[in-house]
Amino acid sequence: METFDLLAQGLLAAMQVQNLVYALIGVTLGTAVGVLPGIGPALTVALLLPVTYRLDPAGSLIMFAGIYYGGMYGGSTTSILLNTPGESASIVTALEGNKMARKGRGGPALATAAIGSFVAGLIATLGLAFIAPTVVKFALSFGPADYFALMVLAFVTVSAAFGDSALRGLTALFIGLGLGLIGIDLQTGQTRLAFAIPDLLDGIEVTTLAVAMFAIGETLKTAADREQVDAQVMAVKGSVWMTADDWKRSWASWLRGTFIGFPIGAMPAGGADVASFLSYSAEKSFAKNPEEFGHGAIEGVAGPEAANNASAAGTLVPLLTLGLPTTATAAIMLAGFQQFGLQPGPLLFTNNASLVWALIASLLVANFMLLVLNLPLIGLWVKLLTIPKPWLYGGILVFATLGTLGANGAMSMGIGPVRISFELVLLLAFGILGYLLRRFGYPIAPVVVGLILGPMAEQQLRRALAISQGDPGILVHSPISIVLYVVAIIAVGLPLIMRLRGRGAVLGQLATDED
Template sequence: MNTFELLGQGLIAALQVQNLLYALIGVTLGTAVGVLPGIGPALTVALLLPVTYNLDPAGSLIMFAGIYYGGMYGGSTTSILLNTPGESASIVTALEGNKMARQGRGGPALATAAIGSFIAGLIATLGLAFVAPFVVKFALSFGPADYFALMVLAFITVSAAFGDSPLRGLTALFIGLGLGIIGIDQQTGQTRLAFGILDLLDGIEVTTLAVALFAIGETLKTAADREQVEASVMAVKGSVWMTLDDWKRSWGSWLRGTFIGFPIGAMPAGGADIASFLSYSAEKSFAKKPEEFGHGAIEGVAGPEAANNASAAGTLVPLLTLGLPTTATAAIMLAGFQQFGLQPGPLLFANNSSLVWALIASLLVANFMLLVLNLPLIGLWVKLLTIPKPWLYAGILTFATLGTLGANGAMSMGFGSMRISFELVLLLVFGVLGYLLRRFGYPIAPVVVGLILGPMAEQQLRRALSISQGDPAVLFHSPISLVLYAVAIIAVVLPIIMRMRGKGAVLGQLASDED
């Protein structure tokens, strides 16, 4: 049987009324839990997986697919509306999306995120069905030196999120890099900067830092500013839907985001966060009006959101073809598959082809359900902004602390009989840091990016040099790394040329940026 027939059979199974209902429930639950600040896709999937246990394998898989895509998508809603991303992959979405929401354009921002996620999910799921074996070969050919080149490229693109001051942008990045050193060094097992605190041995959790800097920092900054507390929010200005101009500006970004996200998601050391960073900077370079970036450019939402979702499907490539879980979410999914006796691995397609195709078909159906569910709800979501601020922010802090406690909140420290959760202490400290950074005009995103990329870059560089027994030529050995360095150089040089030709018009715009 060829691929089309197999996929067709899967779709027929997935399209039964009962299965469609499961998909709808899955998408609804996934979105409802994923939308809470502080609860990212990994925790959403882990929490909701048991809900699927009581169904038959096909129904369970399809509900699971719905939860997965719902959880991936849910996080972007609060990023856009409340500037409180629940996980690292929606940080970039918050950069432009929240600016749009503040201008009363939250509706179009949510719409471009939903449609972009749908298109990316559709293309990437089809990619999973048809080109997975080739993509996985490409992904496996990435050695440590190539990953290091990818990190270098990602570091350069971070500067796209620096805002108006390279000094403060770099400072924010280095604070993140400094935090990334904390903990046990993977290559030698030696402890670095842990100051004898056991809880620091595993390093700083990215989610804790992101939730603290964004959700808690944002709450403190808003509360401290009388004008912001009293300002009434205009939830919708103009249309709640995307205008023709929005469509024109979004579709290219959706496609670019998809083609960046899918292969990077498939790489064993890639991931949705890196894909979203790269997509953001690509959008900034390709934009017709780069001066709008930092002020609510719709491309900056459309691209990263598409990349984020495409990479979610990309993650399934190594999982289904090789049995390699490359993200926390994928590791939890692996546990989910094992309940049906499915053993992901090279023989999965051969041994369990009907279930695999049912899963792929389920993903397509879930993806469609997500769009059906979310487009009509956008009008409702933007109403979140009209909740009175005291209750809104009290709720945000409730869920931010809940997510942190649930994911990592062991009561590991104590004074006498009283136990306290070290992770919550970190949340508080970083929350205050987030406020101070905002107050003094430092950008937030580079701190989190530094924490994510720093350790990866260091480990990959050291692995590469260890394998080559210290010969630095290994870094420029493979064509992949050479291409990546070339792109990095273009990314540095191109804006300088553009700026020189633009005679400082762009800089003038950026200088007027207040936050």
Template structure:
């Protein structure tokens, strides 16, 4: 009965006129940025973070969450129609979705993608409702040593699941940890690494970092690329509904993709991109005729599209229950909660049940909105692709600048944004991902606080980290993750999933 009471509380909070409006805005924005290549949910959420200052916490989180899972829906539309993924997790959908469109089956591909996404999103939300309370109860037993070990495991998982060189991923995590040390030490009151700049006494601001490294750097990268031909195929489908054969071929991949995405979304460092490629690899390996893939196999659309939406939902579980962001977008959501004065973790469920269960309920509402939004508006979304990026980027850049300056109107914020833009651009040129750095920056101060608190409680004895069963278990897991980093065969297993999807 508790589950029904909790969900009733959530729907009562999420179904208010104001929150329904923000859910609709988030879903529309998410679909739009999913359709338009070169924007993506990370820079969009980074740009919209300043808006959340004046909003109710639940309303702002509902809107930002809608942008995230809405982008998964929108990205499939252009992947299928014009072979152009608007969102990274929809790259794999291009391979079979576009071929289906060329064969005159675009309607079936779009409908299967939308219905599979809706089913997976709903199942992912059930996962949150089912596993959220037990995880929150477990998290309430955590003490400082346990939190330190958990965050250490999260950073190591981010390294293992990062693209490219492991050394570069580790270096970016360390850089993020170092940035997190800037400011006033909570324990001693000493000012650290501010170089005499009084604006840094409270630490480096989150907004200049994410807007510079994600928003503006993304603009520069897109301007460097050659403008693509965005001529769309006809979007007037007489028969949008898939045939009975399509349903028979798609329902099993939808179930498998939902399962793969639900699991990978929870893992630190996982998310929608990894889930879609892993699902495609699974479908290709178990298919009776793998040669069909890349030529219009409906399984190559149903599986990945279900996986990326399930992962988008379940990635909220570690954030809302353990206070651990599992991917860069969850790191931004964590930043949004901290801006509102809310500490992510198990306390959210007990102190703000309306916030936790309102978020869960809003995901069901948002998924229903997305099905209604996406299929009727296909023609309009595709027409937006005819707008050249060189006309879009000034507006995007303007929102970035206004977002930073509007939160704290001083020149230091703008200088920090410029510095992080240059730094982020240089790092991307060297093949270093900014995502591990952001996770290190957010978790670094919390790790330091729990480390020092643990050593104070134990009077300097580091054995406290292995004397507590929870901490010891997490450290053993961290040791296994380190082993994965050392062993090249284990490390390559993730890369194979991406290569087979390519």
């Protein structure tokens, strides 16, 4: 098979000692910057891309692959240990991962994230190499109506992250949906809810909201709680490694996460965040002990982290085969590829075969380096928790504001003669909101989820109805949308049926849930 030959050649080139060193540097840099709370993969790649320009094409390509995977992975570390995700795709990782870390199981949580990322990265990169054309055909067959069905499925399953009260979960979701309305309406160019503030015209930045809600909100909540401030943190209880039981519970989740993440990452309107939400709820439905979710279930880290990384490789499918950047990170990567002389598009695999295969081989090597680098470091990362709280949280706020300033830090507002950054004002306001929501028992994740999914669902629905000239039949016109709605109905129905089948304890819990 010619494909194997080309891949083997690429791998041989990538395995040269010099290139391995570049891969290691790339992974180290990517992880080091990506790990900082508040700095997500898009910013990491944008910041580090110029570093690669100084090398020869092969070297820069491989270092770049390392930075990409390192940056994608790095965010999960602070999500798990400090509950401060730097971007939307690590939010669900924080849900279970941080609960695990608080029980002294940060080591296994990081390990399952690292190995899951590796497994997912490996399978998804191979998928990119061998089935990209098929996957892209499938992704293109998704019309607006199908995307809307996917959003409905995502909305339905988001309830998995609602915590113990449907009322407060829905309220948090609707606050997010409300924030999602702000800005210029894409379809008509009309301004909604911007209150004549120019900075609101483009809407609320998801990263700003996520960093504020988690990093700032968490800092405020921790500071306000005397017991937490004084508590001695147990960085590690038991082994820092995964136990046999952890392995048994993780492997299926890694695979499920991979198979959810890869195709969704490949969709022009999918993305790592949607993939991680769906993976989380899938894990909750498949889990033998769903009641453990919300209290540190390892499946809830393993699945979404695998989905997150698989979707990172999935993003490369439309990027390489169609020249379609589907995420902010991908858009920055497209600029990077052009520097290497790669012209993404349908002819890429024929016109630039050797470079493409070098890139795919680089991704495989980088993925492996990531594991090599991060597994031994887990013991070191968990020591983050032993940094005295004043310095730790001071540092978190420094990086959270640095990330916000770096991504969107224009001094666009003025109070008298003083120029200030509107984005930092938003960061502060949402941070206080995040604290208040925590204080009154509201879950945080649905707010961010609402901001991400709300505008997507609205745009896709309106596109579908515009194309059909108002005929709502289009919504259930394709087999894909029908399948998605059926899955959504099962996702709602199955837990209900299982509960009704007389598991007393669960029934009791259900009774306490309604309010």
